[in-house]
Amino acid sequence: MPNKRSLSALDALTAAQTVEYYFDRAAEVIDLPDADRIILKRPIRELSVELPIKLDNGQWRVYHGYRVQHDNTRGPCKGGLRFHPSVSEDEVRALASLMTWKTALVDLPFGGAKGGIACEPQRLSDDEKQRLTRAFVRAIDDIIGPQRDIPAPDMNTNAQTMAWIMDEYSSRHGYSPAVVTGKPIGLMGVEGREDATGRGVQILVEAACPHFDLDIKNATVVIQGFGNVGSNAARLLHQCGAKIIAVGDATGAIENEDGLNIPTLLEHYKTHRSLKKFAGAGELDSRELLKIPCDILIPAALGGVIDADIAEVLQAKMVVEAANSPVTAGGDKVLRGRKIPILPDILVNAGGVIVSYFEWTQNLTAFRWKVDAVHHELRETLIHAYDEVLRASDEHKTDLRTAAYAVAIDRVATAKRMRWLS
Numbered sequence: 001m002p003n004k005r006s007l008s009a010l011d012a013l014t015a016a017q018t019v020e021y022y023f024d025r026a027a028e029v030i031d032l033p034d035a036d037r038i039i040l041k042r043p044i045r046e047l048s049v050e051l052p053i054k055l056d057n058g059q060w061r062v063y064h065g066y067r068v069q070h071d072n073t074r075g076p077c078k079g080g081l082r083f084h085p086s087v088s089e090d091e092v093r094a095l096a097s098l099m100t101w102k103t104a105l106v107d108l109p110f111g112g113a114k115g116g117i118a119c120e121p122q123r124l125s126d127d128e129k130q131r132l133t134r135a136f137v138r139a140i141d142d143i144i145g146p147q148r149d150i151p152a153p154d155m156n157t158n159a160q161t162m163a164w165i166m167d168e169y170s171s172r173h174g175y176s177p178a179v180v181t182g183k184p185i186g187l188m189g190v191e192g193r194e195d196a197t198g199r200g201v202q203i204l205v206e207a208a209c210p211h212f213d214l215d216i217k218n219a220t221v222v223i224q225g226f227g228n229v230g231s232n233a234a235r236l237l238h239q240c241g242a243k244i245i246a247v248g249d250a251t252g253a254i255e256n257e258d259g260l261n262i263p264t265l266l267e268h269y270k271t272h273r274s275l276k277k278f279a280g281a282g283e284l285d286s287r288e289l290l291k292i293p294c295d296i297l298i299p300a301a302l303g304g305v306i307d308a309d310i311a312e313v314l315q316a317k318m319v320v321e322a323a324n325s326p327v328t329a330g331g332d333k334v335l336r337g338r339k340i341p342i343l344p345d346i347l348v349n350a351g352g353v354i355v356s357y358f359e360w361t362q363n364l365t366a367f368r369w370k371v372d373a374v375h376h377e378l379r380e381t382l383i384h385a386y387d388e389v390l391r392a393s394d395e396h397k398t399d400l401r402t403a404a405y406a407v408a409i410d411r412v413a414t415a416k417r418m419r420w421l422s
């Protein structure tokens with residue numbers, strides 16, 4: 001029984017095993033037949049590729065890349081592309097299955113996939129990144145496409161990376177903007193995609209606050225990660241009146257118990273690419289960031305940062321998983337024991353894929369979405385999914401993560417049975 005495992009055993013689960021553990025927990029709750037469990041846990045395809053790149057100094061180096069397609073029952077596979085030294089087959093497999101449950105939970109006509117290249121993007125020039133991205137697209141060309149698998153940005157990739165993907169794929173298949181989302185606005189990208197994940201975080205925090213006796217206007221917030229997701233969540237929560245009292249990233253952490261001036265911090269970050277030496281805050285040991293007393297703790301950087309030990313000591317009233325898998329299975333168990341609610345990743349960071357869906361429809365129909373419509377539909381979609389999660393949580397008397405997985409797994413399993421019986 002998964003719930004009987006010790007905390008250290010739970011913390012030792014790999015990323016993919018952790019998602020399976022959550023899957024099993026939800027499968028029990030909805031009494032999912034064994035056949036569905038066997039089929040839905042495993043990815044449908046895993047591709048591992050070698051990418052030889054000539055560096056700017058004339059030397060050659062071979063990078064490893066992965067594309068895992070977890071499920072395509074409800075539509076083409078969909079999922080981001082990550083550049084990071086810690087990228088591994090196991091991590092990409094976990095992230096691909098999270099995408100299946102995320103797209104199903106918010107009821108998009110997509111399955112789940114993920115890609116990654118193990119590299120140190122900060123050490124690569126733009127030209128080297130471009131060569132690496134194009135080599136990856138050539139290597140996975142057979143398995144992607146507007147009706148097969150549609151990549152998007154993730155850690156250390158951005159609209160520029162997506163433009164290279166679109167160009168490389170189009171050079172073989174003809175003009176194909178719908179092969180990738182998160183593109184620049186001038187290249188059939190959709191307005192509102194850039195900050196969609198952070199906006200989704202803000203929408204859900206705002207919706208959840210009243211359920212957990214918090215008032216967003218006075219809530220104190222700590223955010224780990226000041227990249228695309230973390231910085232946009234900070235900006236939008238600050239606009240709602242929340243007090244962002246500390247933020248951290250790979251360069252360090254800063255705090256101000258009266259609340260950071262986020263617009264000024266964003267200007268500082270744009271100039272210095274670092275949180276350090278910001279006049280309106282004191283510096284903080286990064287390891288202490290997650291333990292600061294606050295109402296809302298938002299991990300928006302790496303996976304696995306809240307393990308059982310951190311979960312025992314953190315002093316937040318609610319944990320909002322803006323990153324993918326920031327809480328280990330051990331951390332999840334401790335937080336449930338402490339009755340600290342966790343808003344789960346497959347709900348919280350779904351804003352990006354929701355607006356990616358709008359971009360995909362824009363590309364298929366060649367009709368441009370207006371930004372007000374993007375914001376409106378994003379909110380509607382997320383709030384509907386959140387209500388479904390709350391209902392499932394009440395019905396099954398279970399935590400929000402298990403409820404979210406239950407809704408998603410039931411949706412995919414039902415669709416799979418319809419396709420197989422027809």
Ligand code: NAD
Pocket residue numbers: 153154155156157197224225226227228229230248249250251300301302303322323324349350352353
């Ligand atoms: P990003 O590359 O824009 O930013 C990552 C941030 O994490 C940076 O601020 C970086 O400094 C910080 N970071 C890296 N290592 C760190 C460390 N050791 N300690 C503290 N901070 C560290 O990436 P992003 O797009 O903002 O993605 C962040 C998370 O959100 C990831 O887990 C990603 O999978 C998830 N996510 C992103 C999107 C999206 O649309 N971008 C969508 C869904 C989920």
